[in-house]
Amino acid sequence: MKRTNNNxxxxxxxxxxxxxxxxxxxxxxxxxxxxxxxxxxxxxxxxNLTSLMTHEQMAVxxxxxxxxxxxxxxxxxxxxxxFSGYMMSSNAFGGNTNMNYFMMTSWxxxxxxxxxxxxxxxxxxxxxxxxxxxxxxxFAVAQLVKIMxxxxxxxxxxxxxxxxxxTAKSGVSYDSQQAIxxxxxxxxxxxxxxxxxxxxxxQKLPFDFAPMDLVYNGDFNRWLQFANSxxxxxxxxxxxIDPTTARAQAEKALxxxxxxxxxxxxxxxxxxxxxxxxxxxxxxxxxxxxxxNIGASIQSxxxxxxxxxxxxxxxxxxxxxxxxxxxxIRIGSTVNKPAYQTYSTLNFKDGSAPSFSLxxxxxxxxxxxxxxxRAEAALRGWSxxxxxxxxxxxxxxxxxxxxxxxxxxxxxxxxxxxPAGYTDPKNAANNAAAPSDITIQWxxxxxxxxxxxxxxxxxxxxxxxxxxxxxxxxRRTGYPKLFTVVHNNSxxxxxxxxxxxxxxxxxxxxxxxxxxxxxxxxxxxxQDNGGTRLWWDxxxxxx
Numbered sequence: 320m321k322r323t324n325n326n327x328x329x330x331x332x333x334x335x336x337x338x339x340x341x342x343x344x345x346x347x348x349x350x351x352x353x354x355x356x357x358x359x360x361x362x363x364x365x366x367n368l369t370s371l372m373t374h375e376q377m378a379v380x381x382x383x384x385x386x387x388x389x390x391x392x393x394x395x396x397x398x399x400x401x402f403s404g405y406m407m408s409s410n411a412f413g414g415n416t417n418m419n420y421f422m423m424t425s426w427x428x429x430x431x432x433x434x435x436x437x438x439x440x441x442x443x444x445x446x447x448x449x450x451x452x453x454x455x456x457x458f459a460v461a462q463l464v465k466i467m468x469x470x471x472x473x474x475x476x477x478x479x480x481x482x483x484x485x486t487a488k489s490g491v492s493y494d495s496q497q498a499i500x501x502x503x504x505x506x507x508x509x510x511x512x513x514x515x516x517x518x519x520x521x522q523k524l525p526f527d528f529a530p531m532d533l534v535y536n537g538d539f540n541r542w543l544q545f546a547n548s549x550x551x552x553x554x555x556x557x558x559x560i561d562p563t564t565a566r567a568q569a570e571k572a573l574x575x576x577x578x579x580x581x582x583x584x585x586x587x588x589x590x591x592x593x594x595x596x597x598x599x600x601x602x603x604x605x606x607x608x609x610x611x612n613i614g615a616s617i618q619s620x621x622x623x624x625x626x627x628x629x630x631x632x633x634x635x636x637x638x639x640x641x642x643x644x645x646x647x648i649r650i651g652s653t654v655n656k657p658a659y660q661t662y663s664t665l666n667f668k669d670g671s672a673p674s675f676s677l678x679x680x681x682x683x684x685x686x687x688x689x690x691x692x693r694a695e696a697a698l699r700g701w702s703x704x705x706x707x708x709x710x711x712x713x714x715x716x717x718x719x720x721x722x723x724x725x726x727x728x729x730x731x732x733x734x735x736x737x738p739a740g741y742t743d744p745k746n747a748a749n750n751a752a753a754p755s756d757i758t759i760q761w762x763x764x765x766x767x768x769x770x771x772x773x774x775x776x777x778x779x780x781x782x783x784x785x786x787x788x789x790x791x792x793x794r795r796t797g798y799p800k801l802f803t804v805v806h807n808n809s810x811x812x813x814x815x816x817x818x819x820x821x822x823x824x825x826x827x828x829x830x831x832x833x834x835x836x837x838x839x840x841x842x843x844x845x846q847d848n849g850g851t852r853l854w855w856d857x858x859x860x861x862x
Contacts, residue, residue, distance in 0.1 A: 378437035388600030393429035400786030404616030409659035428825025493839030573703035618647030623739035651804030690715030691778035
């Protein structure tokens with residue numbers, strides 16, 4: 320991480336105004352719509368469009384700038400990856416940070432900046448070039464990536480400029496999160512209709528789409544399945560605030576006539592690391608900066624379950640002062656890097672074939688996640704799920720095991736193993752009892768709440784290391800039960816037991832768009848802090 324002398328991060332790129340995004344977006348529409356406007360090489364590949372498409376895909380978890388993963392570290396790693404229970408840093412970064420709930424103003428604007436400058440503006444440039452008219456299937460893919468990225472952003476902050484983004488140089492209004500989600504579903508309708516039409520027509524593009532598709536290598540059928548899976552994910556997010564819309568959208572996603580959802584591991588949504596100077600940013604931070612370690616929560620669940628994936632997820636500790644073992648760090652612990660960087664990290668060095676390297680694709684949605692979404696839909700009695708809650712739950716586990724190349728025929732039948740408590744060999748003040756006693760084996764005799772905890776716990780294990788969606792689903796359901804923060808330095812704005820609910824808005828918005836920002840804050844209920852609940856984050860039971 321780039322630091323000033325006082326160890327507080329300062330963005331290496333000038334933090335531009337949201338209004339500047341408006342200039343970028345509206346300026347793009349001035350492009351002409353003749354084929355000659357594209358920069359092409361002698362193979363017919365549209366090199367300009369390739370640059371725009373690949374940049375947008377890499378910006379979802381921002382490694383689009385190449386080389387230096389400062390942006391991703393602040394966009395996700397030092398917030399959602401840690402709040403989800405997956406990660407914790409051995410670096411104290413000067414003392415008060417997000418990890419002990421002192422929400423860092425200089426850090427927490429990064430997701431906001433990225434989604435406007437590196438995603439929405441690139442989609443608008445494509446539209447300004449006429450891609451939506453000339454190559455509608457390609458533009459549908461760009462729209463899907465945009466929806467995923469903007470969904471992550473609104474699930475970080477809440478209300479955001481969306482419908483009016485790019486229409487003005489100042490006074491850009493905020494949409495409610497409900498309106499943003501409704502827009503997502505409408506945009507998914509358009510994108511999936513376009514993809515189904517394109518696929519059924521048998522048409523071919525006048526250039527090779529594969530080089531600009533870092534996910535599915537030009538396979539529009541796979542993109543359609545991802546689109547339906549994304550609809551299912553977004554629908555489930557809103558089940559507690561708007562169960563009618565949630566059910567309707569989930570059943571549409573699962574309707575076979577829509578094109579299907581992701582069902583096997585070759586459909587995983589993951590962005591390839593392609594091109595000189597690019598690397599998987601999470602691996603880079605763990606390997607080259609040694610700034611991130613495994614969190615106590617994921618380690619304690621997997622150790623307690625004797626989960627066969629544990630050695631594929633994490634390396635064992637290297638600390639000579641205690642026996643070699645899997646050992647995470649509890650969030651909010653008082654740490655110093657020399658002592659704690661020896662705790663477990665991502666699996667980039669243990670074993671003959673570690674899971675993670677600098678070129679490992681960046682995972683955003685797994686097939687296992689989709690099975691668990693379907694399991695929850697079945698539990699709620701929705702249509703088109705294609706199985707019972709139990710069968711889909713077990714398929715989710717087995718699909719995840721297969722993804723990570725491990726086998727354990729008895730794992731799903733284990734009805735005794737439970738999450739382990741946490742012991743910190745270097746500081747007993749960080750010790751904690753097991754956060755849950757939930758077991759693995761499905762039980763029809765269990766309550767719906769217990770069944771949901773099983774689904775969500777295994778879903779959380781299977782989504783590793785994608786912390787943004789894991790944090791979102793923890794906030795929505797309360798599962799899995801995570802270790803609480805050791806030191807809460809939020810000044811009372813974040814409840815230790817309820818944990819972080821969102822990131823505060825960037826200071827830049829206060830400086831440049833205060834009037835509209837204040838309207839957005841009112842949509843949140845009037846408070847802009849880490850304890851403020853989002854629209855879909857309803858404080859009530861799951862059933």
